[in-house]
Amino acid sequence: MKKIIYPKTGGVDSIEIIEEKEPVPSDGEVVVRIHRSGINFADLMMRQGLYGSNPDYPFTPGYEAAGEVVSIGDGVDSIGIGERVLAMTGFGGYSEMVCLDANRVIPLPESVTYDQAAALPVTYGTAYHMLVYLGNLAEEDTVLVHHAAGGVGTAVAQICKAYGVSKIIGTASAPKRKFVESLGMHFVDSKSEDFVSVCKSLTDGKGVHHAIDPVGGKHLMRSYRALRRGGKLYCFGASSAVKGEKRSMATAMSMWASTPKFDPLKMMRSNKAVFGVHMGLLDDESIFKGHLEALSGMLLKGQIDPIIDSVWRFEQVAEAQKHMHDRKNRGKILLDFS
Ligand SMILES: NC(=O)c1ccc[n+]([C@@H]2O[C@H](COP(=O)([O-])OP(=O)(O)OC[C@H]3O[C@@H](n4cnc5c(N)ncnc54)[C@H](OP(=O)(O)O)[C@@H]3O)[C@@H](O)[C@H]2O)c1
Numbered sequence: 001m002k003k004i005i006y007p008k009t010g011g012v013d014s015i016e017i018i019e020e021k022e023p024v025p026s027d028g029e030v031v032v033r034i035h036r037s038g039i040n041f042a043d044l045m046m047r048q049g050l051y052g053s054n055p056d057y058p059f060t061p062g063y064e065a066a067g068e069v070v071s072i073g074d075g076v077d078s079i080g081i082g083e084r085v086l087a088m089t090g091f092g093g094y095s096e097m098v099c100l101d102a103n104r105v106i107p108l109p110e111s112v113t114y115d116q117a118a119a120l121p122v123t124y125g126t127a128y129h130m131l132v133y134l135g136n137l138a139e140e141d142t143v144l145v146h147h148a149a150g151g152v153g154t155a156v157a158q159i160c161k162a163y164g165v166s167k168i169i170g171t172a173s174a175p176k177r178k179f180v181e182s183l184g185m186h187f188v189d190s191k192s193e194d195f196v197s198v199c200k201s202l203t204d205g206k207g208v209h210h211a212i213d214p215v216g217g218k219h220l221m222r223s224y225r226a227l228r229r230g231g232k233l234y235c236f237g238a239s240s241a242v243k244g245e246k247r248s249m250a251t252a253m254s255m256w257a258s259t260p261k262f263d264p265l266k267m268m269r270s271n272k273a274v275f276g277v278h279m280g281l282l283d284d285e286s287i288f289k290g291h292l293e294a295l296s297g298m299l300l301k302g303q304i305d306p307i308i309d310s311v312w313r314f315e316q317v318a319e320a321q322k323h324m325h326d327r328k329n330r331g332k333i334l335l336d337f338s
Pocket of ligand 1: 039040041042122123126146147148149150151152153171172173176190214215236237238239240241242243244277278279280324325326327328329331
């Protein structure tokens with residue numbers, strides 16, 4: 001079987017595809033033949049050596065995949081051969097086959113496609129965790145989200161809509177205006193407009209209830225300023241550390257150096273909250289599983305449906321990642337291993 005590896009840090013041309021023996025499951029494990037695997041912005045940062053919580057190189061990235069079970073180890077009775085599943089791979093999802101603990105696979109209802117399954121966990125799980133689990137999202141809330149046209153951004157828009165939230169402000173690059181507006185968001189050009197003043201002017205000067213910031217660095221303080229009293233800021237990324245597909249240490253260091261230090265006394269006086277969110281480092285996995293159960297209910301009811309930007313053959317992984325680096329995606333990018 002073939003799998004994609006990051007042999008060392010580098011640009012998209014450093015990615016390799018290698019041949020390996022098919023995995024054999026041990027007790028309690030299953031082997032899944034993967035059809036689709038999700039690409040996340042974090043995969044790009046890992047390739048550049050900017051992520052901080054990935055395995056040592058060489059390793060196979062890929063947090064999420066969907067496929068069919070092809071073999072099971074002793075003691076597995078929760079799942080059978082031939083079953084279609086979502087595989088919460090942790091790492092290793094960029095592969096034709098993956099071997100993992102049986103409790104990390106979730107059977108797929110018949111109506112759910114491999115595309116939907118592979119596109120849902122990380123983006124929707126993260127959006128749900130922030131807005132619903134931490135944020136107590138309510139119908140009358142206003143939400144600011146950056147990278148509004150991307151994987152998490154589109155998930156935020158759909159979850160907000162499902163919760164009856166009508167005022168969503170989304171920042172993105174200029175060519176994505178129509179797309180962002182089509183999702184029911186008020187578009188803000190991330191380069192030429194000041195999102196803080198837009199947030200204030202659309203909320204009678206008060207500011208938003210939730211600010212979802214994957215940009216990091218000094219951008220975080222602007223998102224914090226866009227909040228009303230009692231608002232919540234979610235810090236869950238550092239895209240401003242990335243400049244193009246080759247690593248720029250100067251850009252990464254500048255993000256790091258400009259990251260604000262929040263003053264708890266000032267936060268107390270304005271009742272604002274700042275959450276740090278890293279879904280890969282949740283100690284209690286049952287929290288994430290609970291989110292997935294809720295989201296699969298919403299998917300089956302038609303309240304959410306992942307927007308797929310594009311599906312690329314896995315041999316085109318470098319081009320697929322370049323597509324994200326070039327800020328061209330509208331929704332989720334998937335790899336096809338079928
Ligand atoms: N902490 C967590 O657990 C967690 C989980 C999931 C995602 N995240 C974070 O959430 C963010 C979104 O993730 P995603 O996987 O859904 O990706 P995504 O939003 O689809 O990422 C691609 C988009 O990000 C924007 N962008 C901003 N800075 C960029 C840069 N330096 N290089 C390339 N694109 C840039 C571009 O859109 P525009 O230019 O139009 O804005 C681009 O189209 C990422 O920062 C990711 O690390 C965190």
